[in-house]
Amino acid sequence: MLEKTMRINYLVDFYQSLLTPKQYDYMRLYYDEDLSLVEIADLLDVSRQAVYDNLKRTEMILEDYEEKLKLYDKFLKRAELIEQLEAEIDQKEKHEKINDIIVQLKDLS
Structure with missing residues (x-):
């Protein structure tokens, strides 16, 4: 509920x-x-x-x-991608993964 x-x-x-x-x-x-x-x-x-x-x-x-x-759906996906991005930032050697997440975020706009 x-x-x-x-x-x-x-x-x-x-x-x-x-x-x-x-x-x-x-x-x-x-x-x-x-x-x-x-x-x-x-x-x-x-x-x-x-x-x-x-x-x-x-x-x-x-x-x-x-x-x-799909505003709510996009909101949830953006929040999930931001969480992933924050997790990846801590591991600086994974720049490609960060760029992929950023591209996905931009596509949701």
Whole structure:
């Protein structure tokens, strides 16, 4: 569950400008502020089912954006390459490996 929450938080960060204000508010209240469905429903004066439906629909929209644009995937790959680069820097005799990683990083931009 924590992994899903972290993924959704990143997707909201990457794609928030593509969400409606209502979609963003629901996601922020549930994932950032950790409010329950009932608390959000009370706060926004809607049913619990409306909150649930909006969250699920917005999650699907975010996953669709990610499938097409791959911003989160590229972010993870960049982070992994940076970790590899940092590990290789400690071993200065491996300049070729460092150059390969740098090229991969540039290709992700």
